[in-house]
Amino acid sequence: MVTVLSLAWQTIRSRLGGFAGAFIAILCGTALVAGCGVLMESGLRAGVPTERYAAAAVVVGGAQTVRPPGADALTFEQVGEQPSVPEALAGRLASVPGVRAAVAEQSFPAQVVTASGEVLGGPQSLGHNWDAAVLAPFTLRAGAAPTAPGDVVLDAELAQRAGVGVGGQVRIATRSVPRPFRVSGVVNSLSRQSALFFTPQRAEELTAQPGSAHAIGVLADPGVAPETLAERITAVANGAEVTTGVERSTIEFLDVSQTRTLLLAIAGSFGGFALLVAVFVVASTLALTINQRRREFALLRAVAATPRQIRKLIGTETTLVALVAGVLGGALGLAVASGLRDAFAAIGVIPADFELAISPLPSLAALLLGLGAARLAAWAAARRPSSIRPVEALGEAAVERRELGRGRLLTGWALVAAGFGGALVPLFLRGDIATAVSTMATLVVVIGLAVVGPQVTALVTRVLALVLGRVWRISGYLAGANAQANTRRLAAAATPLMLGVAFALATFYSQTSSTAAAAEETARSTTADYVLSGPAGVSPEVAAAVGRLPGVAAATPVVRTSVITAATVGDSVEVQRKPAQGLAGEQVRGALELGVDAGRLADLTSATVALSRSEADWLDKKIGDEVSFYFGDGVPAKLRLVATYTHDLAFGDFVLPVGLAREHNGGRLDDSVLVRRSPDADPAAVASALRGLPYPGLTVASSAPAPEGGDRQAQFYLNLVAVGVIVGYLAISVANTLVLTTAQRSREFALLRLVGTTRRQVTHMMRLEALATVGIAVVVGTVVAVVPLTLLNLGLRGNPLPSGPLSVYFGIIGGAALLGLVAMGLSTWVALRARPIDAIGLRE
Numbered sequence: 001m002v003t004v005l006s007l008a009w010q011t012i013r014s015r016l017g018g019f020a021g022a023f024i025a026i027l028c029g030t031a032l033v034a035g036c037g038v039l040m041e042s043g044l045r046a047g048v049p050t051e052r053y054a055a056a057a058v059v060v061g062g063a064q065t066v067r068p069p070g071a072d073a074l075t076f077e078q079v080g081e082q083p084s085v086p087e088a089l090a091g092r093l094a095s096v097p098g099v100r101a102a103v104a105e106q107s108f109p110a111q112v113v114t115a116s117g118e119v120l121g122g123p124q125s126l127g128h129n130w131d132a133a134v135l136a137p138f139t140l141r142a143g144a145a146p147t148a149p150g151d152v153v154l155d156a157e158l159a160q161r162a163g164v165g166v167g168g169q170v171r172i173a174t175r176s177v178p179r180p181f182r183v184s185g186v187v188n189s190l191s192r193q194s195a196l197f198f199t200p201q202r203a204e205e206l207t208a209q210p211g212s213a214h215a216i217g218v219l220a221d222p223g224v225a226p227e228t229l230a231e232r233i234t235a236v237a238n239g240a241e242v243t244t245g246v247e248r249s250t251i252e253f254l255d256v257s258q259t260r261t262l263l264l265a266i267a268g269s270f271g272g273f274a275l276l277v278a279v280f281v282v283a284s285t286l287a288l289t290i291n292q293r294r295r296e297f298a299l300l301r302a303v304a305a306t307p308r309q310i311r312k313l314i315g316t317e318t319t320l321v322a323l324v325a326g327v328l329g330g331a332l333g334l335a336v337a338s339g340l341r342d343a344f345a346a347i348g349v350i351p352a353d354f355e356l357a358i359s360p361l362p363s364l365a366a367l368l369l370g371l372g373a374a375r376l377a378a379w380a381a382a383r384r385p386s387s388i389r390p391v392e393a394l395g396e397a398a399v400e401r402r403e404l405g406r407g408r409l410l411t412g413w414a415l416v417a418a419g420f421g422g423a424l425v426p427l428f429l430r431g432d433i434a435t436a437v438s439t440m441a442t443l444v445v446v447i448g449l450a451v452v453g454p455q456v457t458a459l460v461t462r463v464l465a466l467v468l469g470r471v472w473r474i475s476g477y478l479a480g481a482n483a484q485a486n487t488r489r490l491a492a493a494a495t496p497l498m499l500g501v502a503f504a505l506a507t508f509y510s511q512t513s514s515t516a517a518a519a520e521e522t523a524r525s526t527t528a529d530y531v532l533s534g535p536a537g538v539s540p541e542v543a544a545a546v547g548r549l550p551g552v553a554a555a556t557p558v559v560r561t562s563v564i565t566a567a568t569v570g571d572s573v574e575v576q577r578k579p580a581q582g583l584a585g586e587q588v589r590g591a592l593e594l595g596v597d598a599g600r601l602a603d604l605t606s607a608t609v610a611l612s613r614s615e616a617d618w619l620d621k622k623i624g625d626e627v628s629f630y631f632g633d634g635v636p637a638k639l640r641l642v643a644t645y646t647h648d649l650a651f652g653d654f655v656l657p658v659g660l661a662r663e664h665n666g667g668r669l670d671d672s673v674l675v676r677r678s679p680d681a682d683p684a685a686v687a688s689a690l691r692g693l694p695y696p697g698l699t700v701a702s703s704a705p706a707p708e709g710g711d712r713q714a715q716f717y718l719n720l721v722a723v724g725v726i727v728g729y730l731a732i733s734v735a736n737t738l739v740l741t742t743a744q745r746s747r748e749f750a751l752l753r754l755v756g757t758t759r760r761q762v763t764h765m766m767r768l769e770a771l772a773t774v775g776i777a778v779v780v781g782t783v784v785a786v787v788p789l790t791l792l793n794l795g796l797r798g799n800p801l802p803s804g805p806l807s808v809y810f811g812i813i814g815g816a817a818l819l820g821l822v823a824m825g826l827s828t829w830v831a832l833r834a835r836p837i838d839a840i841g842l843r844e
Contacts, residue, residue: 029278034333037362415448551681582661
């Protein structure tokens with residue numbers, strides 16, 4: 001073992017240039033995986049500092065996740081709306097030993113309206129009951145607590161922006177028209193939100209949730225540890241969420257809970273992709289490095305080295321390189337995680353103040369995964385040099401092996417067939433699953449082509465060699481001959497570039513196509529004349545008020561929400577959160593066209609539901625059947641199916657009665673109101689009447705944005721960041737591979753120059769080889785991405801052309817071309833600096 005280790009170390013020291021490629025590939029791959037690990041750990045135990053509950057040892061709220069009966073511990077879904085907790089639970093918690101007080105907190109939207117009738121901007125503004133102020137604690141800076149129904153206490157920052165002090169009048173809008181209140185006091189401010197406090201009776205009236213509370217804060221007796229108190233409270237909490245420490249912020253802020261779930265999902269999927277790409281890149285780099293040492297291994301076999309010794313030597317070399325690269329990559333992963341967190345925050349996917357959980361576990365896991373990937377790659381790459389028979393070794397050492405094994409060919413072409421078969425899925429399924437399958441199909445095809453890369457490259461280079469030889473007689477002939485003689489080397493350089501091109505194209509244009517399909521369907525389906533919306537929602541009174549205006553035929557309130565479904569698939573339970581709409585069924589006609597193909601939307605009242613045709617078929621439900629699911633706040637539902645529709649891209653898979661959707665929506669507000677004008681009404685008069693409604697912040701538009709538009713846009717940017725990181729890693733690996741393959745050809749360049757080839761001709765030859773490498777990668781990568789994208793657009797839009805700016809495509813292929821030319825150009829320039837007579841004596 002000592003001898004092998006010593007030999008491996010000497011080999012690494014003498015071949016630093018050759019092992020540099022593997023080192024960089026493992027370093028970047030480990031850093032990427034470690035960064036995903038930090039995000040995953042943060043999704044499990046990180047958050048933001050709590051504000052309203054800073055003085056509470058324990059905070060009890062509604063369940064933040066849905067875990068259906070029969071589901072395992074890892075099968076759950078994050079709620080999409082703020083859950084509530086019974087207010088009566090506070091009385092039971094107050095009797096728990098160690099509890100000094102248990103205070104139920106009300107929380108509801110409350111906005112200050114300026115003298116000009118505009119809603120005062122700034123942080124999220126929420127109203128609360130005054131007795132919950134002790135949980136922060138909020139302390140009076142001036143004035144007194146609210147005692148009358150018309151009193152309000154403002155935080156200092158909000159009072160300053162509103163330009164009002166103690167004793168002044170301020171108008172506040174909650175779920176109705178603005179009402180005047182007297183400022184009885186001013187309290188300290190918070191950084192993440194604005195706070196308004198009312199008397200407990202008035203707060204319960206304004207929240208529109210009698211008997212329910214946002215959360216219950218528990219104050220502990222002196223000397224009682226929060227963890228101990230939490231254990232006691234859990235026993236009497238009846239399934240409510242019991243939190244301490246940083247976990248309290250998940251009850252206070254719904255976006256924190258959603259961020260944690262999102263980070264788990266991102267880290268899982270993105271980390272899986274990153275690990276797969278890392279294994280692929282490391283294996284490709286190691287195979288190239290080992291292949292360039294054929295003469296060395298042939299010599300070892302000729303002097304009686306056994307196949308096991310060759311494999312052990314390669315494995316030890318790889319382990320040493322991977323160990324150093326893995327340690328550095330694990331440390332670099334912290335910077336990767338921080339960069340990803342900042343990027344996600346910049347696009348609004350996660351809160352800017354969300355803190356990362358830092359521990360050595362992600363770096364250690366990334367190190368072990370990096371070592372495992374490197375050893376696996378080394379084992380695969382070492383099979384050929386270790387199996388050469390000593391008699392054949394020296395004869396084969398200088399010639400690249402041309403044929404591929406039968407198993408490799410079968411595996412590669414089977415993956416290509418499976419990938420193109422998966423690309424047909426969008427012709428039968430719609431929605432996000434079609435987009436995800438399309439992107440995955442592209443990745444499978446690329447991996448399959450990578451496995452049979454030398455065979456594909458050999459077919460292409462036959463034609464390419466003829467073209468190059470006729471256009472550029474000397475340099476073109478040399479470039480074509482090199483490409484034909486070294487198809488494995490060319491495939492190793494072109495495959496990562498092809499993967500980057502195909503993956504970038506498929507991910508970007510699949511998202512733009514999905515968004516365009518939803519927007520196009522929404523435009524066709526929204527037939528209303530006007531759309532009313534507001535920055536923080538629309539009062540439920542607006543639809544009724546609009547309906548009473550002259551010239552208005554119908555006013556349809558719309559509530560955007562989500563539902564959670566649970567379906568048994570085999571022996572497991574599949575849980576998903578899906579977009580949903582709340583509509584007034586009797587008002588829909590003339591304002592929305594959902595493509596109803598069975599039943600009637602007019603029957604959408606009380607305990608009923610309408611489903612998309614695809615969802616009804618998946619659940620095997622017919623008109624009149626009972627449909628079971630969970631509302632967005634996690635409350636179980638059993639509703640009767642009254643209609644099915646086909647425009648699910650625009651309206652989601654579930655349509656609920658608007659009253660039911662409001663009841664399970666945290667703010668109890670509408671998202672918009674669709675207005676249909678009477679045929680004989682004056683458009684200008686109707687629009688003027690709409691703008692004159694006494695509800696601040698209302699905007700009047702002539703068209704509606706795509707439902708779930710914000711979520712789709714956030715998802716698009718999220719995928720863009722993730723893909724950008726992976727493509728960046730691929731770009732590094734491509735440059736690494738191109739530099740490695742070129743730098744190792746110093747003796748070849750020297751021989752060409754000694755037999756009369758000029759430096760300019762060698763440079764031109766390498767430029768043509770770079771163009772050939774980039775051309776193969778771009779053409780094959782484009783074809784691989786275009787086929788699934790075409791099928792996706794046919795299934796979603798009925799149009800084979802992908803939607804999205806063409807400039808992105810040219811940017812991707814331009815970046816690939818620039819990367820290839822620069823990497824090979826610089827390495828060629830370095831390799832040609834040595835005198836031919838000196839370079840010809842260098843070892844391989």
